Structures are given as C-alpha cells and as structure tokens.
Amino acid sequence: MHLHHHPFCPHSRFIRLVLAEYGIEPDLVEQRVWERRPDFLALNPAGETPVIVEQQAPSVPGAAIIAEYLDETRGLALGDRRLLPNGPAERVEVRRLMAWFNDKMFLEVTDHLVRERIYKRYMKADQGGGPPDATVLRAARTNIRYHLKYIGWLAKARNWLAGERMSHADLAAAAHLSVADYLGDVPWDEDEDAKAWYARLKSRPTFRGLLNDSIPGMPASKTYADLDF
Known part of the structure; x- marks a missing residue:
C-alpha cells in the first residue's frame, strides 16, 4: 500500500493513525498539493491528500472514504479493536x-x-x-x-x-x-x-x-x- 500524504495534513495524519492501529505500514509518498502534480491529479482529481493506492485496485481518495474502505476490507479481522462499531x-x-x-x-x-x-x-x-x-x-x-x-x-x-x-x-x-x-x-x-x-x-x-x-x-x-x- 502507498499512502500519498503530507506530514502535516491533519486528514493524512488521521489515516496514518488508522493504518497504524490496523498494523499496516504503508509506503509514504509526500505530496505538496499546491504543486498540482499531474501524476497525483490522476490519482485524485480534487488534488487533495490523503490517497491510498494498492496493487491492482483503484486509488482511494479522501480521509472519510479511506476510513470506510479500511473498515470494510480489514475491520472484521480486528475484533474488539475495530475502529467502527457494529451497531x-x-x-x-x-x-x-x-x-x-x-x-x-x-x-x-x-x-x-x-x-x-x-x-x-x-x-x-x-x-x-x-x-x-x-x-x-x-x-x-x-x-x-x-x-x-x-x-x-x-x-x-x-x-x-x-x-x-x-x-x-x-x-x-x-x-x-x-x-x-x-x-x-x-x-x-x-x-x-x-x-x-x-x-x-x-x-x-x-x-x-x-x-x-x-x-x-x-x-x-x-x-x-x-x-x-
């Protein structure tokens, strides 16, 4: 997994904490969103961090979307440590x-x-x-x-x-x-x-x-x- 982020973007920090609680260590790719790099805009046309990319899967942009995606793909395995409740x-x-x-x-x-x-x-x-x-x-x-x-x-x-x-x-x-x-x-x-x-x-x-x-x-x-x- 690659996490496109900025170290002091609070939304990126949120996802870094979520991934750490899941025991996932992504490759961190720093993005300076004001530079509007074409390669990054191809991943997220909104030009905002964070974005995660996994092999053979579409990019997942935005803190809220990533949080839901991680819960759907990894949440059940966490048991009592799941970050989104069941009810x-x-x-x-x-x-x-x-x-x-x-x-x-x-x-x-x-x-x-x-x-x-x-x-x-x-x-x-x-x-x-x-x-x-x-x-x-x-x-x-x-x-x-x-x-x-x-x-x-x-x-x-x-x-x-x-x-x-x-x-x-x-x-x-x-x-x-x-x-x-x-x-x-x-x-x-x-x-x-x-x-x-x-x-x-x-x-x-x-x-x-x-x-x-x-x-x-x-x-x-x-x-x-x-x-x-």
Missing part, C-alpha cells in the same frame, strides 16, 4: 464526530494553521505563498478553544469520545490537535479533561510516527512529544 446508532455517532473534526474543525482551525504557518513557507507567490495572515491565525486560535472544550466535555462524559471504545472519532480529533500542538497553538491549560484524553492517545505506540515528524527550521512545541505534557 448502527453507535456508527452514526462515530461518523458524526469524525465529520465534526475532519470538516468543521478543519475549516475553522487546522486548515488555517497549517496553510498560514507551514504550507505558505514552501509555496511560491503565484501559488498563494508569503507571510502568514495574522487575522486568519487569530481566528483559528480563538476557534480552537471551543473545539477543545467540546472534546473535554465528550471525554468527561464517556470512556472515549464516541462511546466505550476508541474509534475513528478519537483518531480524527487527535490528528487535528497534533498539528496544532506541534505549532504550540493548543491552550492545554484551559481543559484538563481534553488534555488527559489526548495524553492517552499520544502515549499509544501507533502515535510515534506522528511525533517523529518535524519541519526544518521550525521546532515542535515543548508539549508535542512529551507524553506527560
């Missing part, structure tokens, strides 16, 4: 929260942080590169507070975000927080329940690949790889 009501809640983080939190927080602080460093002027927009960053840093509070509320009320078992919902939320945490933009002192939940995720062996990622010239925050904060 329809429970599945609805996992999917609802996965969409909350991969869609709503992305649009309100992580898309802005990643684009302004990371992608723009490598983009040419005609691709939208340049210095970060301070107004956009302020909005993202304001918005992350209520997402963190929501995560804390869920973590306090349940064993995991969507229920009794860890699921796609936890991995999606953790993937987005991990990017913001690298940049030092998570106000951890504002919600101890969210912080404790994230520490559980960050301590899992499947998280190590993400914690090893780095950006040249931009070191991670002090909390990023500290399992005890």
